[in-house]
Amino acid sequence: MTTQLTRNQPAAGSRGTARRGSDSSSAARVGRPGFGWALPATVFFALFAIVPLIMVAVLSFMSWDGLGSPEFVGMDNWSRILDDPVMIKSVWLTLLVTVLGVAIQTPLSILLGVWAAGQQRNRAVLSVIYFIPLLLSATAVSVLWRALLDPNFGIPAQATWLFGDGNLFGKQATAIGVLAFVSTWQFTPFHTLIYQGAARAIPHVLYQAAEIDGAGRYRQFFHITLPQLRNSVITSMILMIVGGLTTFETVLILTQGGPGTDTTISAYYMYQKAFKGFDFGAGAAIALVLVVAATVISLIVVRVSGYDKMRSSMEGLS
Amino acid sequence: MKIRARLPRLLAGGVTLGLTLSLSACGGGSGGGSSNDGKIHVLVYGDTNNKVEKQIVETFNKTSDVKAVLDTIPGADYQQKLQTIISTPQAPDVFFNWGGGSIKPFVKADLLMPLDDFIKDDPGLKSNFLPSVFNNATVDGKPYGIPMRGTQPVMLFHNKKVLDDAGVQPPRTWDELLDAVKKLKAKGVTPIALGAGDQWPTLMWFEYLYDRVAGPELFQKALGGDKSAWESPESKKALGMIKQLVDAGAFGSNFDSVKYTNGASPALVARGKAGFELMGSWYYSQQQDGDKDFAAKGLGYTAFPSVQGGKGDPTDIVGNTNNYYSVLKKTKHPEAVAKFLKLMYSDEFVKAQLGLGNLPTTTNTEKFLDGSTNPAYSHFQYDLVKKAPSFQLSWDQAYPPAAMTPIYQAVQQFFNGQTDAGGFIKAMQALPTE
Numbered sequence: 023m024t025t026q027l028t029r030n031q032p033a034a035g036s037r038g039t040a041r042r043g044s045d046s047s048s049a050a051r052v053g054r055p056g057f058g059w060a061l062p063a064t065v066f067f068a069l070f071a072i073v074p075l076i077m078v079a080v081l082s083f084m085s086w087d088g089l090g091s092p093e094f095v096g097m098d099n100w101s102r103i104l105d106d107p108v109m110i111k112s113v114w115l116t117l118l119v120t121v122l123g124v125a126i127q128t129p130l131s132i133l134l135g136v137w138a139a140g141q142q143r144n145r146a147v148l149s150v151i152y153f154i155p156l157l158l159s160a161t162a163v164s165v166l167w168r169a170l171l172d173p174n175f176g177i178p179a180q181a182t183w184l185f186g187d188g189n190l191f192g193k194q195a196t197a198i199g200v201l202a203f204v205s206t207w208q209f210t211p212f213h214t215l216i217y218q219g220a221a222r223a224i225p226h227v228l229y230q231a232a233e234i235d236g237a238g239r240y241r242q243f244f245h246i247t248l249p250q251l252r253n254s255v256i257t258s259m260i261l262m263i264v265g266g267l268t269t270f271e272t273v274l275i276l277t278q279g280g281p282g283t284d285t286t287i288s289a290y291y292m293y294q295k296a297f298k299g300f301d302f303g304a305g306a307a308i309a310l311v312l313v314v315a316a317t318v319i320s321l322i323v324v325r326v327s328g329y330d331k332m333r334s335s336m337e338g339l340s
Numbered sequence: 341m342k343i344r345a346r347l348p349r350l351l352a353g354g355v356t357l358g359l360t361l362s363l364s365a366c367g368g369g370s371g372g373g374s375s376n377d378g379k380i381h382v383l384v385y386g387d388t389n390n391k392v393e394k395q396i397v398e399t400f401n402k403t404s405d406v407k408a409v410l411d412t413i414p415g416a417d418y419q420q421k422l423q424t425i426i427s428t429p430q431a432p433d434v435f436f437n438w439g440g441g442s443i444k445p446f447v448k449a450d451l452l453m454p455l456d457d458f459i460k461d462d463p464g465l466k467s468n469f470l471p472s473v474f475n476n477a478t479v480d481g482k483p484y485g486i487p488m489r490g491t492q493p494v495m496l497f498h499n500k501k502v503l504d505d506a507g508v509q510p511p512r513t514w515d516e517l518l519d520a521v522k523k524l525k526a527k528g529v530t531p532i533a534l535g536a537g538d539q540w541p542t543l544m545w546f547e548y549l550y551d552r553v554a555g556p557e558l559f560q561k562a563l564g565g566d567k568s569a570w571e572s573p574e575s576k577k578a579l580g581m582i583k584q585l586v587d588a589g590a591f592g593s594n595f596d597s598v599k600y601t602n603g604a605s606p607a608l609v610a611r612g613k614a615g616f617e618l619m620g621s622w623y624y625s626q627q628q629d630g631d632k633d634f635a636a637k638g639l640g641y642t643a644f645p646s647v648q649g650g651k652g653d654p655t656d657i658v659g660n661t662n663n664y665y666s667v668l669k670k671t672k673h674p675e676a677v678a679k680f681l682k683l684m685y686s687d688e689f690v691k692a693q694l695g696l697g698n699l700p701t702t703t704n705t706e707k708f709l710d711g712s713t714n715p716a717y718s719h720f721q722y723d724l725v726k727k728a729p730s731f732q733l734s735w736d737q738a739y740p741p742a743a744m745t746p747i748y749q750a751v752q753q754f755f756n757g758q759t760d761a762g763g764f765i766k767a768m769q770a771l772p773t774e
Contacts, residue, residue: 088423089449165602168537172604173594174613191537192596192756278539279745281596282753297420299742300445 075313081306088300099303108283109291109308113315115198116287120266122202123209124259131210131258135217136247149218156211164275167204194284197277201285204272209265213258220254221247256327260320267316288312379407380673380680383422383432385663386412389489392692396683406676419741426451426668433671434680439477439485439664440738446666447479448774453667454482458678465678468685472731473701476661485664486681490698491725492620494544494659497627498640502529502615510642514552514581517645521590524615530592533614535600539748540736542595542755544618545582547658547735552647553578556656556730563738567769574651579754579761581647586755596756603630610634618644620659621721624714625697641717643724657724658732662701694718701725743771 082099086092103109138149155163170176173188182188190196228246237245270289273279279286279294286294288308296305384393390412397410411432413421419442425431426446437443446452459466466474469487477485498510503520506527511517524531535541550559554574562569569575585591598604606623608614610631617623628635646654665684667677683689685702693700694712699721706726712718725731736744750767753759759767 087445089427089445089451168599169602169604171597172599172602173597174608175604178597187592187594189594189597192594278537278748280537280539280749280752281756282749282758284758294745298745300423301742 078306078309081302082310084303084306086302088302092303095303099307103304103307103311108286109288111283112286112288112291113311115285116267116269116289116312116315118198119201119205119269119287120263122198123205123266123269124262126202126206127210127213127262128255128259130206131213132217132248132251132255134210134214136221136243136251138214138218139221149214152214153211155208156215158208160208160271161275163204163208164272167200167207168276171200191277192281194281197281197285200276201269201272204276205266205269208272209262213262216254216258217251220251224250252327256323260323263319263323264316267312267319379409380434380671380676381409381411381432382434382665382680383411383413384436385418386414389696389698392689392696392698393488395692396689399688400680400683404676404679406673408676408680431668431670433673434665434667434677436488437477437485437664437666438733438737439661440733441740441743442737443477443484443664443666444479444740444774447484451669452484453669453671453674454484455486455667455681456482458674458681459483461678462682464685465681468702468704470701470703470726472725472728473661476731476733477664477666485666486684487662487701488665488684489663489700490693490696491662491701491721491731492622492660492699493657493721493724493728493731494548494618494620494644495623495641495721495724496616496618496644497609497623498616498642499609499612499614499634500638500640502527502609502612503640506615508615510640511645512642513645514647518585518588520615521585521588525589529612530608530614531590531616533598533605533608533617534591534595535598535605536591536595536752536755537597537599538601539752540734541600541605541619542751543735543747544620544658545585546578546751547732548618548644549578549581549647550575551652551656551658551730551732552644552650552654553581553652555651555653556732559732559735559738562768563773565773570765570768575765576761579764582754583761586757591755596752606630610638621699624717641720653729655724655727656730656732657728659734660737661731661733699725740772740774743773746771 081092083094083096084092085095085098134152138145138152158166171178171188171190173179173185173190176188178185178188178190190200224247228250229242232242232246268289269287270293273285273287273290274293277285279290289312292305292308292312295301295308382393382397384390390410394410397408401407418436422435422437426435427449431451443452455465465486466483470491473487473491474483477483477487496510502524503510506520506523506529508520508523509516511520521531547559554572554577558569558572558574598608600606600619603626605614605617606619606626607630609617610627619626624635624639624641627639643655643657665681667674667681671677685704687704687708690700690702690705690708691711694705694708697713699705699712699718705722709715709718709722732738736747739747746767750759750764753767754761754764
């Protein structure tokens with residue numbers, strides 16, 4: 023959970039600067055603090071992110087089982103994982119889980135967030151309740167749902183008309199469905215929170231003007247709210263994509279990659295290779311594939327969306 | 341972008357996750373001290389059994405000049421942490437393991453001390469243990485481990501009432517089991533509960549059928565690197581019989597969604613929704629935790645049925661033979677370690693283990709069985725282990741760690757029909773044996 027929260031920080035920061043930039047009109051480059059301000063964060067980042075990343079990259083060319091010293095094996099790990107049908111399948115599964123996550127969670131959390139942005143007291147109370155799943159650890163959430171979905175003693179046993187024999191974890195489609203559902207249940211509140219904050223920041227004058235012009239609720243939503251939420255959508259989507267690509271605990275506890283290898287997504291496959299099979303070289307190679315994929319996809323999202331130009335979303339207000 | 345920061349988190353995540361998983365393990369994790377401090381460090385798997393290990397260390401320290409220190413690592417983390425410290429200066433002198441494949445990589449890396457010299461000085465270090473158990477910590481013909489907890493053979497458990505209601509006797513042969521399945525199914529109960537969601541419970545069926553059909557030699561051959569063993573007619577026959585059982589509906593249709601570890605499959609048996617379950621001897625205490633009354637009166641247990649025309653001895657068993665203490669080659673105090681290991685066949689040790697509900701595998705255990713928490717159950721188990729010509733260590737422990745995940749995948753896929761006999765054989769042939 024803390025990871026979820028900290029992930030939001032750079033995005034929130036950039037939104038802040040974007041706004042400030044637009045306030046003082048385009049070419050304002052005044053009074054930025056020097057590099058010294060960024061030094062602690064940079065050192066921390068280098069020490070705990072860049073250095074390990076380089077070490078993992080080096081390790082992906084070595085053979086190491088945790089005993090003795092690693093040996094260079096050239097491209098061996100790479101050719102092994104690129105030939106490995108389970109690895110290739112895991113990449114597709116990872117993409118599928120990610121796309122499912124974004125496709126389900128985005129509309130849900132926008133609707134909930136915009137709804138929760140209202141000032142009524144009942145919305146505040148309900149928002150607090152919606153927020154609860156986010157306070158539970160992914161492990162606890164997964165253990166909880168595994169028990170709730172037990173075919174003999176859980177929900178499926180009470181609703182056989184819907185679940186049949188309740189063999190949710192025995193077939194690929196339903197197992198992936200469960201994974202998507204549990205992630206949605208857990209992470210939608212977080213994204214709702216992003217949209218709630220963003221929706222509250224939309225100036226009322228826009229809606230007042232729209233009302234005068236005769237725009238109804240739906241037009242207001244599609245022509246004011248959604249465009250104003252644009253940067254939040256991108257922020258939230260990037261977080262969902264990165265979260266989706268690195269989904270791990272839910273798989274570990276809910277399906278263990280099964281049935282067979284049908285839900286073995288890349289992050290879990292890396293764990294199996296490195297920490298179950300003690301093949302750290304192959305594990306490092308898979309990890310690197312994930313890093314590259316996550317970086318490339320995020321860059322694409324940023325480029326395509328124009329987020330990198332840091333334009334204000336406060337169109338028509340300055 | 342912060343994305344790059346995900347990677348180390350990923351790696352660290354693997355380790356931390358192990359930690360978070362061991363919710364129940366609250367032992368003081370003080371793993372690793374330097375072996376230069378004039379003490380011997382004993383590293384064990386952290387769980388409720390540590391009570392006995394603590395007591396034995398205290399007994400040892402009363403008489404020894406070189407003191408022993410007990411370090412524990414919470415359960416789920418054990419193998420990973422051991423692997424990372426064993427080749428460092430923080431390595432312990434003596435450590436807990438599962439024998440077989442769990443120590444093979446360490447022997448290969450030349451980290452462990454063969455116990456031949458200890459045994460030469462005190463033959464009791466070998467002769468006081470049941471041979472079928474002692475031999476499972478032997479690598480390349482040399483002994484590397486002394487049994488240090490209880491044995492856990494796999495048995496066929498049943499709900500007496502469910503069997504009575506269906507007019508079924510506990511099966512002694514495979515055909516009787518098939519017949520029982522038919523009758524239980526007609527009664528509308530799941531004949532055999534299976535927590536296939538955990539994958540390893542499924543494996544037990546393979547271990548027993550291969551042993552009954554082909555004898556222990558087939559698996560030993562395969563483990564030794566002769567991969568043709570998996571293609572033999574016996575192998576195919578065993579697979580055919582498993583398939584027959586699954587197709588007969590013995591396990592119902594939703595076994596992949598049932599887990600043993602969250603108590604779901606034992607509950608099926610306890611509540612009369614299933615007739616049988618194949619499980620290790622810890623099943624009794626699992627049922628006792630859930631429903632004391634059922635464990636005492638309603639739970640029956642038998643050995644695995646025999647297979648007509650099979651090459652394996654019907655008294656062979658499979659399971660977790662025991663846990664072992666192995667010794668690091670670089671220990672500075674071999675004499676003290678030898679003295680410590682001798683306590684593993686002492687009367688005090690046996691009594692303390694029985695008091696916890698464990699069944700030690702020393703030859704003097706028999707004397708104390710009547711003082712155990714459940715004498716009838718202890719006697720049954722002890723006889724089973726003592727009489728067994730072969731006690732096959734669970735396949736996932738016998739193979740090196742790298743084989744574990746592929747084995748689980750293969751057995752799961754064979755059970756739920758994702759792969760056929762040919763696919764299973766191929767998967768087993770692809771396992772690393774070194």
